[in-house]
Amino acid sequence: MKILVCISNVPDTTTKIKFAEGNTSIDTTGIQWVINPWDELSLTRALELKDDTTSGINSVTVIHVGPASAEPTIRKALAIGADDAIRVNAVSPDAWFVAAQIAEVVKKEQYDIIMCGIESSDYNGSVVGGMVAEFLGIPSVSAVSGLKFENGQPVMIREIDGGKEVVTVPVPLVAIVQKGISKEPRIAAMRGIMLARTKPVKLVEPVAIEPLTQIVEFEKPVPRAACKFIDADNPAQLLDLLQNEAKVI
């Protein structure tokens, strides 16, 4: 069975975000680009399943929809252990476009499990995975914090609001993963970095898709007022402020 891991390329999570061109796009100077944290975890889980000979998984491919400047992030995924990669050569205008491109690739290549992150840490959309599944007319399981195989059947833990469920759906499926899917992201070893240089990155030209949304402007959150300090020996004063000034208790 084959797994496809969808990865998005995002600014490192400690980046101080700045905008350019009249606040219509992000200022990319000095930004470190990384694999979206959830995608790093799902790649790790995919590789663990491939390592486990009883799982039936024998190949892990990563896909990214993005321009050539994203190649280092794709190479990093290969260095971590993916067998090969696909890059759809387009600057992605919105989630609808990205999902449609991924669905197009899956139609041709046939994967059993497609893994997406619960959200991309840049646009915080939380939609690409579900859209891919609906474009393909296959089941999706969302907020997956565990994935394993029992008798060749995928079994997932799905987080619900106020608990968790153990669920199964037939392959092919889209697993939309969150924290817990794997413990720590796998790190590229020297050998992996060497190997990654020779692994194939297949270039695919995008199909024509009209985006449905467009970001017209970014803004920074309003800075909060300076912190009021309260003496450690006088917590009653804090409660007074919370009761009478903030009115939250």
Add this chain to the structure above:
Amino acid sequence: MSVLVYTENWDGKFKKLSFELVSYATGVAKMLNTQVTAISIGKVDNDELNKLGNYGASKIISINNEKLAALDNQAYSSVIAEVAIKENTTVIVISNNNSGKAIAPRLSVRLKAGVGSGVSRLPLSVNPFVVYKRTYSGNAFAHQAIKSDVKIITLAQNSFDLIENKVNPVIENFDPVVDASLLKTVIKDVQKQTGKILLTDADIVVSGGRGMKSADNWAPLVELASLLGAATACSRPVSDEGWRPHEEHTGQTGKIIAPNLYIAVGISGATQHLAGISSSKFIVAINSDKDAPIFEAAQYGIVGDAMKVLPKLVEAVKEIRK
């Protein structure tokens, strides 16, 4: 034309977020000069359904079908899409919680509707249709135009106040034909959290970080939370260490919450932590280091040792609750 709200219930009672969603949808409907229709899936009695009218839902479509007992993303989105078309819907409002995130994108493809997700305010304009959404994990907000005829908004939890707007709703029972070929989710086991306030629903959250030092020091924090009717939470290293359960972890890779009050104890305030809590209305920080970054995000701060401050705070709360 109508604005459609997808509501959620828990054992037949609406979750608070359902009333938030209806309040929000009513705001959108006013901007568009139209009405709000709410959709309820599951066994909910008429008294409960009528409560949606308190916040402005003039029509309620109640679906009680055995086949929809468990959330199947594919089946649910097909049913909601059917109602959306029947009701001539232009805007659909859904929660940005786990089930909303499962349904909204599938619905988007069915209806060719653009999605604005993690929205925290009413649309900035309706023509063009522009929503205000969270981006870069709370480090920025975007004005996002949705250009399709039908628009889907997923609303960030706790970001919109309940607004009373009493109408007498019409309740319509609807029995959709559920395509059996779409029902592929088999639930093998369920573990529901009981007796605890849900972190994502809580108005007050008391949260501990590595500054709590060990798993054994949590009693005063838990006591403070229970006195305040608060949920408990923690930073990522705390759940990684196993001091607290994973479902309490807040932050970029954990839960994203927006309570009225977030009390951070022994938490340094790393950007990845703030990503999950920066939408809280008020933040209190208790930290022994006066230069900890959490104080930049907080409105109220106490510099001190958590082990000394927490018991005093607990006593002070008991005092005012007398």
